[in-house]
Amino acid sequence: MSPPHAPAASGAGKPVSAESGALMRTIVNLWPFIWPHDRADLQRRVGWAMVLLVVAKVVTMVVPFTFKWATDALAAPQTASTAWWAGVLAAPLALTLAYGLSRILMAVVTQMRDGLFAKVSMHAVRRLALLTFEHMHKLSLRFHLERKTGGLTRVLERGRNAIETIVRMIILQLMPTILELAMIVGVLLWMFDWRYVVVILVTVAAYLAFTYYATEWRIAIRRDMNDSDTNANVKAIDSLLNFETVKYFSAEEREKARYDVSMAKYEKASTKALTSLAVLNAGQAAIFTAGMTVAMVLCAIDIAKGRNTVGDFVMINAMMIQLYQPLNFMGMVYREIKQAVTDIESMFAILGRPPEIVDRPAAPDLAVAGGTIRFEDVVFAYDPARPILKGVSFEVPAGKTVAIVGPSGAGKSTISRLLFRFYDVGAGRITIDGQDIRAVTQTSVRRAIGMVPQDTVLFNDTIRYNIRYGRWDAPDAEVEEAARLAQIHDFILRNPQGYETEVGERGLKLSGGEKQRVAIARAMLKSPPILVLDEATSALDSHTEREIQEALDRIARDRTAIVIAHRLSTIVNADEIIVLEDGRVAERGTHGELLAKGGLYAGLWNRQREAAEAEEKIAGLERGVPARSQEAAAVSPDAHVALIPKPPSQAAE
Numbered sequence: 001m002s003p004p005h006a007p008a009a010s011g012a013g014k015p016v017s018a019e020s021g022a023l024m025r026t027i028v029n030l031w032p033f034i035w036p037h038d039r040a041d042l043q044r045r046v047g048w049a050m051v052l053l054v055v056a057k058v059v060t061m062v063v064p065f066t067f068k069w070a071t072d073a074l075a076a077p078q079t080a081s082t083a084w085w086a087g088v089l090a091a092p093l094a095l096t097l098a099y100g101l102s103r104i105l106m107a108v109v110t111q112m113r114d115g116l117f118a119k120v121s122m123h124a125v126r127r128l129a130l131l132t133f134e135h136m137h138k139l140s141l142r143f144h145l146e147r148k149t150g151g152l153t154r155v156l157e158r159g160r161n162a163i164e165t166i167v168r169m170i171i172l173q174l175m176p177t178i179l180e181l182a183m184i185v186g187v188l189l190w191m192f193d194w195r196y197v198v199v200i201l202v203t204v205a206a207y208l209a210f211t212y213y214a215t216e217w218r219i220a221i222r223r224d225m226n227d228s229d230t231n232a233n234v235k236a237i238d239s240l241l242n243f244e245t246v247k248y249f250s251a252e253e254r255e256k257a258r259y260d261v262s263m264a265k266y267e268k269a270s271t272k273a274l275t276s277l278a279v280l281n282a283g284q285a286a287i288f289t290a291g292m293t294v295a296m297v298l299c300a301i302d303i304a305k306g307r308n309t310v311g312d313f314v315m316i317n318a319m320m321i322q323l324y325q326p327l328n329f330m331g332m333v334y335r336e337i338k339q340a341v342t343d344i345e346s347m348f349a350i351l352g353r354p355p356e357i358v359d360r361p362a363a364p365d366l367a368v369a370g371g372t373i374r375f376e377d378v379v380f381a382y383d384p385a386r387p388i389l390k391g392v393s394f395e396v397p398a399g400k401t402v403a404i405v406g407p408s409g410a411g412k413s414t415i416s417r418l419l420f421r422f423y424d425v426g427a428g429r430i431t432i433d434g435q436d437i438r439a440v441t442q443t444s445v446r447r448a449i450g451m452v453p454q455d456t457v458l459f460n461d462t463i464r465y466n467i468r469y470g471r472w473d474a475p476d477a478e479v480e481e482a483a484r485l486a487q488i489h490d491f492i493l494r495n496p497q498g499y500e501t502e503v504g505e506r507g508l509k510l511s512g513g514e515k516q517r518v519a520i521a522r523a524m525l526k527s528p529p530i531l532v533l534d535e536a537t538s539a540l541d542s543h544t545e546r547e548i549q550e551a552l553d554r555i556a557r558d559r560t561a562i563v564i565a566h567r568l569s570t571i572v573n574a575d576e577i578i579v580l581e582d583g584r585v586a587e588r589g590t591h592g593e594l595l596a597k598g599g600l601y602a603g604l605w606n607r608q609r610e611a612a613e614a615e616e617k618i619a620g621l622e623r624g625v626p627a628r629s630q631e632a633a634a635v636s637p638d639a640h641v642a643l644i645p646k647p648p649s650q651a652a653e
Contacts, residue, residue, distance in 0.1 A: 026341050027170060029348075033124035034167055042120050049120070049171065052113035057180050059106045061187060064318040066098045072311035114172055121167040129160045132347055138355045154230045159347030162340035169340075173333045177326040184323050192308075192316070196295055200323070203291025207327055208334075210287055214280040215338050221276055222339050225269035232262035241505070288327065292320040357421055357442065365444035369433050370398025371529045371560035373419070379427035380411075380418060388414050390583040391428070398433075401561040403571035405604065406580035412564045413454075416532050419562070421445055432530070450528035452552075454535035454564075456519040458507030463492055464499035466507070466518050470525035478525060485555070486521035488514065524555050531561040568605050577601065 036042055133156065181204065188196045239246060239255045246255055299316045302308040373396040381387040388411045396402040404412050417423055418430060421442050429436050437445050450470075458466045467479050474482075480499070483489040491514060495501040507515045523531065533552060549570055565571045572591040579587040579594070579601045586600050594601035 026166060026337075026344065026348075030124065030128075030163070030166060030170075033127050034120060034171065036123070036127075039123070042123060045116050045120050046171075049113050049117040050175075052109055052116065053176050053179070056106055056109040056113060057176060057183060059102055059109060060180060060322065061183050063102045063106060064187075064315045064322060066102050067318045068309075068311035068315035070098075070311075071314040072309050075310045117168075117171055121164060121171070124167045125160055125164045128163050129156065132156060132159060132351060135351055135355075139350075139353065154233050155346040155350065158226065158343040162343035162347070165336050165340040166344070169333045169337050174337075177333065180326045181323070184319060187319070191312070192299075195298055196316070199291055199295045199298070203288060203294075204327060206291075207284060207287045210283050211280070211334055214276070214283060215334055218273065218276045218280065219338055219342055221269065221272045222342050225266065225273050226343065228262065228266040228269045232259065232266050235259050235262045244508075284328065288324050292317070292324070295320055357424055359441050360439060363439060363441050366432060366435060366437070366440040366448055368448045368529045371448075372396065372398045372431075372433055373530065373560060373562070374431045374434075375415070375428070376431070377428040378418065378425050378430060380414060380423065380425050382423075388583050389418075392580070392583070392585055393428075394578050394585060394588065396560055396562055397575075398560055399558050400575040401556055401563060401573075403563040403565055403574035403577045404580060405565055405568060405571065405577060405601065406586070407604075410580035411583045412580060413534060416451070416534055416562070416564060419532065420449060420451070448528055449530045449532055450523040450526045451532050452516070452519050452523045452534065456507065456512075456515040458503045458510070458515060458518060460503065460505050462497075462500045462502055463518060466503060467499075467521045467525060470522035471527070474525055479521075482521040482525040485524050486517045488517040488521060491517075520552065527555075529559055531556055531559050532564070533561065534564045535566055568601075568608055579604075 035046060136156075185197055185200060188200060235258055239259065246252060295316055296313065299308055299313045303310065303313055375392050375394050378389050378392045379387065380389040392411070392415070394402070404415060406412055418425060419437070421437055424438060429438070431437065432445070432448070459469070463483075464476070464479060467482060468474055470482070471478075476499075480489060483492060483499075492499055492501065501509075503509050503515075503518075507518070510518070533556075553573070563571050563574060571577060574591070576588060577591060577594055578585055579599075581600060587594055587597065589597070595605060
């Protein structure tokens with residue numbers, strides 16, 4: 001399925017532009033979805049809907065004639081010799097019944113047409129909504145970090161509704177209206193004379209001109225209403241997602257006032273929209289009533305001159321009222337389509353935005369043999385004015401574990417994002433087993449890497465669903481084994497629903513440690529050749545951290561692993577530790593080598609050691625443990641971090 005901005009081979013045209021021919025391009029873009037080339041059944045439905053459309057309009061034209069004939073039959077003088085049932089009842093009653101039956105038939109055929117076309121319109125809605133949703137996932141992480149979730153979902157919702165409106169209006173309203181208007185003009189020429197046609201054409205022209213200018217005036221009002229609606233929705237979602245933060249700071253009143261400001265803007269814009277709609281409807285009614293009155297006056301004059309009958313007067317009234325329905329639909333069709341185009345602009349803007357990260361044409365899949373990762377003089381910046389990585393080079397040999405540490409803002413997490421190709425490097429290159437990751441498919445790169453992020457976000461579904469997300473075809477037994485390795489199986493079984501326990505929005509029903517263990521289980525289930533751990537145990541207590549660390553060590557064994565760490569105690573056994581500072585590699589070596597250097601890493605290590613000692617002393621005082629006992633406990637295997645004597649450079653201080 002290709003977006004509307006794809007080449008013609010995909011069956012769609014260019015992106016919609018509100019500035020030039022937006023309406024026509026929207027119709028052109030939507031036509032392949034109304035007449036899908038790969039669905040003959042839907043094409044047949046469209047064909048039969050067109051047949052029923054013509055039948056319905058022919059029946060519609062019969063209705064005023066039956067009304068005229070019945071009226072003339074009732075108004076004709078009855079002869080004495082005519083039986084009551086023949087003169088008074090038969091002809092008028094039969095014609096009246098014919099009038100009623102024709103109206104029923106018109107309604108039935110119209111509803112059959114609408115029902116037949118319903119599947120076509122909803123299929124178009126589904127395909128375009130799916131296309132937009134798919135395209136959103138193709139856009140870069142940069143796009144999603146810049147967007148607000150509430151606003152993005154509203155764009156999708158309003159765009160989906162707008163697609164339905166446009167598809168329905170074109171086939172079920174616009175085309176029937178044009179056909180009926182042409183048939184009415186033909187009937188008036190046949191039954192009456194050119195004066196009536198002139199009245200009708202002038203009325204239609206004035207009606208459409210007024211509708212056009214009034215609708216154009218309302219478009220700006222509609223945009224303001226949409227913007228204020230989106231803003232209010234964003235405020236509501238943002239506040240509800242941060243429910244706990246609101247409670248922490250007792251900010252309910254502030255959030256309510258903030259939301260009320262947005263709703264006040266929406267109220268003002270909506271009031272303007274409804275007022276402008278009332279003006280539009282009043283003007284349309286006035287123009288049409290004036291035209292109908294002129295036509296009926298002409299008919300009354302012709303009746304007085306003997307050129308028409310009372311039935312003709314009734315017929316012209318019925319014909320004009322019947323004309324008002326499609327004419328009113330014409331105004332509504334234009335108005336609704338214009339408003340729908342306004343609503344769909346944002347959706348097409350998203351569809352028209354090319355993905356920042358794309359696969360090269362005919363790019364092969366990544367072939368992982370050992371899993372050696374190389375960063376070769378990598379330069380990267382989210383914003384050109386603020387470079388993050390400044391010529392970073394290092395290698396992670398196959399089957400080895402390399403830890404990346406450094407102060408906040410040094411670029412540690414950026415390395416994992418580049419490895420996953422959420423962004424492409426500005427200069428240099430990243431290779432896996434000698435293959436530049438830009439030259440292979442993104443899917444194959446991400447399939448080869450398992451990730452345990454620092455901030456774990458879960459789907460609002462069951463624990464089983466979230467663990468199985470790592471490998472969707474995994475049987476239940478493997479899901480549960482991954483949970484055991486992640487030390488969360490027993491916790492899950494303590495819940496009444498077990499693995500079917502719902503985790504809530506973003507996993508908020510679980511603690512931070514429980515969420516992180518679910519993320520670890522998910523990565524274990526995926527069992528990739530390359531593993532990236534971004535502060536994987538940061539939300540765990542020290543006892544659970546040791547257990548999880550052992551499990552992570554097991555799954556990292558014989559795999560290429562990059563460990564991004566803040567707690568240095570978790571990476572002392574790494575094959576190599578890379579210390580980043582200000583976007584550059586400041587130091588590298590094993591834990592012991594870096595401590596011996598007495599540089600940046602040693603400083604970080606000793607600060608964490610001193611903080612751990614202070615925590616142990618405070619905890620000991622709370623338990624009533626003597627200070628000397630605390631010192632002994634500090635060097636025990638259960639200490640938060642193992643104490644290493646300060647290197648000479650530190651001791652001298």
